[in-house]
Amino acid sequence: MSENRQVAVVGGGLTKFGVRAATWAELAQEAGEALFRSVPALEASAVDSLFVGAAEPERFAFQSHVAPLVAEQMGLAPHRIVQRNELACASGQSAIRSAYAAIRAGLSDVAVAVGVEKMNIPSLAEANSAMACVLDRPWDAAHGLTAPPFFAMVAQRHMLEHGTTEEQLAAVSEKNHRFANANPVAQFYEKKFDREKLLRLPLIAPPLRLGDCSSMTDGAGAVLLVTQDRVRDYTDTPAWIRGSGQYADFHNLANMESLTDWTGLTRASREAFRSAGIGPKDLDFAELHDCFTISELIEYEAIGFCAKGEGGKYAADGRTDIGGEIVVNPRGGLLGCGHPLGATGIAQAVEVSQQFAHQVEASRQVPDPEWAMVHNLSGSANVHSVMIYQRGG
Amino acid sequence: MTAMAEVTERKAQKNRKRRAAASTAPPSTSPPATGPPERLPYLLDLYPVESSTQTRLTPFFEALQRGRFTTTRCRKDGKLLWPPRVVCPICHTAELEWVDLPSTGRIYAFSAILAGAPVGQEGDLPRVVGLVEMDGSPLRLFGRLLGIDWRECRIGLPVRVEPITLPDGRTFYAFRVIR
Numbered sequence: 001m002s003e004n005r006q007v008a009v010v011g012g013g014l015t016k017f018g019v020r021a022a023t024w025a026e027l028a029q030e031a032g033e034a035l036f037r038s039v040p041a042l043e044a045s046a047v048d049s050l051f052v053g054a055a056e057p058e059r060f061a062f063q064s065h066v067a068p069l070v071a072e073q074m075g076l077a078p079h080r081i082v083q084r085n086e087l088a089c090a091s092g093q094s095a096i097r098s099a100y101a102a103i104r105a106g107l108s109d110v111a112v113a114v115g116v117e118k119m120n121i122p123s124l125a126e127a128n129s130a131m132a133c134v135l136d137r138p139w140d141a142a143h144g145l146t147a148p149p150f151f152a153m154v155a156q157r158h159m160l161e162h163g164t165t166e167e168q169l170a171a172v173s174e175k176n177h178r179f180a181n182a183n184p185v186a187q188f189y190e191k192k193f194d195r196e197k198l199l200r201l202p203l204i205a206p207p208l209r210l211g212d213c214s215s216m217t218d219g220a221g222a223v224l225l226v227t228q229d230r231v232r233d234y235t236d237t238p239a240w241i242r243g244s245g246q247y248a249d250f251h252n253l254a255n256m257e258s259l260t261d262w263t264g265l266t267r268a269s270r271e272a273f274r275s276a277g278i279g280p281k282d283l284d285f286a287e288l289h290d291c292f293t294i295s296e297l298i299e300y301e302a303i304g305f306c307a308k309g310e311g312g313k314y315a316a317d318g319r320t321d322i323g324g325e326i327v328v329n330p331r332g333g334l335l336g337c338g339h340p341l342g343a344t345g346i347a348q349a350v351e352v353s354q355q356f357a358h359q360v361e362a363s364r365q366v367p368d369p370e371w372a373m374v375h376n377l378s379g380s381a382n383v384h385s386v387m388i389y390q391r392g393g
Numbered sequence: 394m395t396a397m398a399e400v401t402e403r404k405a406q407k408n409r410k411r412r413a414a415a416s417t418a419p420p421s422t423s424p425p426a427t428g429p430p431e432r433l434p435y436l437l438d439l440y441p442v443e444s445s446t447q448t449r450l451t452p453f454f455e456a457l458q459r460g461r462f463t464t465t466r467c468r469k470d471g472k473l474l475w476p477p478r479v480v481c482p483i484c485h486t487a488e489l490e491w492v493d494l495p496s497t498g499r500i501y502a503f504s505a506i507l508a509g510a511p512v513g514q515e516g517d518l519p520r521v522v523g524l525v526e527m528d529g530s531p532l533r534l535f536g537r538l539l540g541i542d543w544r545e546c547r548i549g550l551p552v553r554v555e556p557i558t559l560p561d562g563r564t565f566y567a568f569r570v571i572r
Contacts, residue, residue: 129437129511138441139476142565143537144506144520152504153524160548205504206543253524253535254475259502 007103008231008238008392009096011039012223012350017338018187020218024061024118025073031114031220031343032074039224041234044074047224049081049108053095053115055088055341059130060118070114074222080108088134089291090376090385091115092221092345097385099225100241109227115346116220127216134379136252145253148205148213150380151292155207157259158294161309166207168312169293170198173211175321176290176329180336182361185347187217187338212293217338221346223353236393237357239349239372243276243388245269250382265302265377265384272373272386280304283388284369285327285355287348289377290334296320299375300328322366330355330364345385348374356391432561437512443563449479452491457564462496462554464532465489475532494532496554498525498568501533505543519543525552525568537567546570 013034015027022030036042052067063069067084071077081102085094092115099111121127132141135150158164177193180186198211224234231238245268250256257263273279280303288303290296297311305326306314314320320328331337331351334344352372354360372389432438443454456463465474467481468488480487503523510518521538523546538546539555552568559565 123512125510125512125515126437128509129439132439132511136476137439140535141511142439142441143535143567144510144514144522145535146506146509146511148509149504149506149522153502156504156548157502202507204508205506208504252476254532259524 005104005106006228006240007100007225008228008240009223009349009353009389010226010231010234010238011035011042012221012346012353013038014185014221014343014347014350015219017185017217017219017340017343017347019120020118022118022218024057024063024116025069027118027218027220028070028073028114028116031116031222035074035112035222035224039234042224044076046110047076047112048079049099049102049111050076050078050083051081051095051098051111051113052084053087053091053093053113053342053345054084055086055091055117055134056130057116057118059133060121060127066116070116074112074114076112081111087383087385088378089289089339089341090345090378090383091342092347092349093374093376093385093387094345095342096223096225096345096349096387097244097246100244100387103225103227109230111225112222113225113346113349114220114222115340115343117340117342118218119216119340120218140253147291148208150253151294152205152208154259154298154381155212155292155294158298158312159207161260162312163309164294164297164312166199167195168297168316169208169212170195171316172290172293172296173198173335175315176296176333176335177211178336179330179364180332182363183332183337185219186332186336187215188332188336208292208294211335214291214334214339217340219338219340219343219347221343221350223346223349231392235357237353238392239353239356239389240392241387242390243272243274243278245271245275245386246384247271248383251379253380256380256382260298261308262298262302262381262384264382265299265375265386266304268384268386269303269373269375272388276388276390278371278388280326283326283371283373285330285366286373286375287331287351288328288333288373288375289344290329291339291377293335295377295381296328296333303373303375322364327366330360330366332364345374345376348376352389356389433513439511439513440559440563440565450477453477454564456491457556457566460556462494462566463491464494466492473530473532475534494554495528495530497571498527498534498552500524500538500546500548500550500552501526502548503538503543503546505546521546523568539567539569540572541570
């Protein structure tokens with residue numbers, strides 16, 4: 001029965017992330033170039049389904065119906081399932097989850113999940129409007145709510161309730177920028193940020209400074225997902241999807257029970273661990289959604305890497321660095337790589353695949369990883385999406 | 394002009410008159426300055442639609458114009474719902490009623506937007522915003538905080554709901570710190 005069909009990511013590639021002189025469609029073409037380069041055995045005719053993660057092409061590129069656009073840009077002709085996935089900041093993971101579900105259900109055998117976002121447009125204010133309408137537009141965003149003030153309030157409450165400090169936030173940013181410093185596709189590749197420099201950067205939404213915030217980024221990527229019978233056609237080091245969980249509860253901020261206790265993530269990660277048959281201590285590394293430094297700290301707590309309120313100390317003590325208990329964001333995170341909304345989840349999956357194959361730069365390679373988690377939040381942390389991967393081969 | 398269009402036009406004229414009356418500034422309404430300088434293209438306008446041709450929540454804005462801050466409550470299970478709704482998410486019936494909300498509360502968390510504002514708010518920085526715990530109510534509402542510099546803002550400060558008039562005549566609200 002199809003229930004036992006296993007699904008693996010067998011490769012993928014990314015464009016350069018950053019402020020790019022390239023349109024949305026050109027980024028999609030580059031994602032195709034990167035995919036076919038990273039999986040030499042892939043023939044376009046073998047791809048039966050296409051899932052396109054794109055948060056706001058209507059806003060950033062004035063373009064809807066982007067799934068067929070991507071098919072054309074990448075030279076694909078999907079004949080089973082073709083769709084776009086929108087889940088704001090988690091759109092890329094949403095595309096992967098749909099591909100996973102389709103293959104697991106027997107509706108697809110070979111699927112491509114793509115993520116594209118073009119965020120650096122000539123009008124910064126219009127880009128900010130696009131980001132504002134991710135939130136409850138008439139009742140929250142109209143007052144001035146965007147992501148930075150939201151996560152600033154989260155940080156303020158975490159500081160008040162648990163004694164978290166700006167220095168602890170900077171420790172997260174320093175770690176992730178250091179990994180990005182060695183990652184050629186990262187927006188902040190070869191850019192150095194020590195903690196003192198981070199603490200001198202301008203305030204964006206107090207207490208958060210520029211270095212606490214991920215950037216507006218242009219970028220794209222694509223991964224190949226296949227059913228168990230096709231894995232050996234493409235790779236010797238598959239990344240098997242072993243678990244998944246997702247949770248959504250509120251939208252307007254009035255209906256968020258706690259700013260600092262992300263129970264939705266606890267629920268989503270418990271479901272992911274349950275379905276994978278492992279626990280937090282079994283993970284070798286995690287790609288967590290560090291859209292802001294405070295997010296990563298609360299994620300440690302909600303997933304169960306450390307106790308409630310101890311995320312700041314956990315980061316500052318180096319427990320999530322190479323050589324610590326669990327490496328978090330060896331890719332460089334959203335802070336260091338930039339955050340092209342739809343492409344972020346794809347880039348995290350590419351990182352898992354490349355870490356398992358020992359294909360990343362030595363300074364950010366996790367020693368012999370077997371289990372990895374990928375997490376995305378979206379909006380005001382009102383949706384949490386979690387997947388767990390195991391190295392095969 | 395169709396009969397329907399005539400009705401719509403008559404309503405629009407009535408609304409314009411009402412807005413003109415409202416703009417003679419009742420003392421409880423602060424001067425306009427919060428919204429964009431003029432009405433933005435529809436799909437860049439962050440503020441709620443208020444016209445009864447576009448929403449079923451017009452009573453919220455009409456009450457606000459009269460200085461009353463309201464929301465909907467479910468008649469069946471008594472649940473206070475924010476933002477105002479037309480169907481209860483618990484019992485899934487439309488048996489909702491309008492009820493008054495407290496007009497005062499205390500700041501639970503706040504920040505200020507120093508950069509990165511959307512269209513219409515770029516010229517209006519820094520913008521102090523926060524979550525307000527409404528007095529005697531389970532609701533914690535987000536809004537703009539008026540009358541305070543962000544460097545002097547503190548958790549726990551008392552605030553009052555203040556209706557504001559947008560440049561195009563619509564009514565919205567903010568919170569003003571009580572001195």
